Amino acid sequence: LDFSNSPAIFKPKISATQPGEDWMVVRPLQRSDYDKGFLQLLGQLTSVGNVTRKQFDERFTQMKQSGGYYVTVIEDTRSSKIIGAATLTIEQKFIHNCSFRGRLEDVVVNDTYRGKQLGKLIVVTVSLLAQELGCYKMSLDCKDKLIKFYETLGYKMEPGNSNAMNMRF
Ligand code: 16G
Structure with missing residues (x-):
């Protein structure tokens, strides 16, 4: 399953009983x-900088070629704008029988679309993808205020084993 190469545009369901809206598609980046506001959306998460089309294209190509990057977006097809995004990255391991570890990265939903469960939709989609691809676990770092949100989606703090540390350059 190579989601990043998939031409499929599918209409997701948040749950079997609660279908997504007609005007929304979840698909690979x-x-x-670039012209649909993807980078502007990421700007709601953190600093993006002035990324030119050339830089964007080169990074897109590198991610495709190296494999293991599943940048997933939600598009509002009425306005052709990207309104949600989340990335699954896959690390190759020797441990756990040469398994994979998934990381959930760069989750962001346009703040004017609050209350539509888009965050839940994109996180669940990408987490299922990690499982489908054979990851033995999926990890994330988040701000304190988002711990509850991720807990409702099946993520757990593992006592004694959940400390995120960074070295910033
Ligand atoms: C959050 C994000 C992480 C992102 C980082 C950017 C999730 C689950 N976590 O930790 O993926 O890269 O913020 O913040 O979306 P920074 O610019 O301070 O590194």
């Missing part, structure tokens, strides 16, 4: 998303 495309080059044309």
Whole structure:
């Protein structure tokens, strides 16, 4: 299953009983998303900088070629804008029988679309993808205020084993 190469545009369901809206698609990132506000959306998460189309294209190509990057977006097809995003990265391991570890990264939903469960939708989608791809676990770092949100989606603090540490450069 190579989600990043999939041409499929599918209409997700948050749950079997609660279908997504008609105007929403969840799909892999495309080059044309540069023009659909993808980077502006990431700017709601953290500093993005002035990324040119060339830089974006080169990074897109590198991610495709190296494999293991599943940048997933939600598009509002009425306005052709990217309104949600989350990335699954896959680390190759020797441990756990040469398994994979998934990391949930760069989760962001446009703040004007609050209350539509888009965060839940994109996180669940990407987490299922990690499972489908054979990851033995999926990890994330988040701000304190988001711990509850992720807990409702099946993520757990592992006592004694959940300390995120960073070295900033
Ligand atoms: C959050 C994000 C992480 C992102 C970081 C950016 C999730 C689950 N976590 O920790 O993926 O890269 O913020 O913040 O989305 P920074 O610019 O301070 O590194």
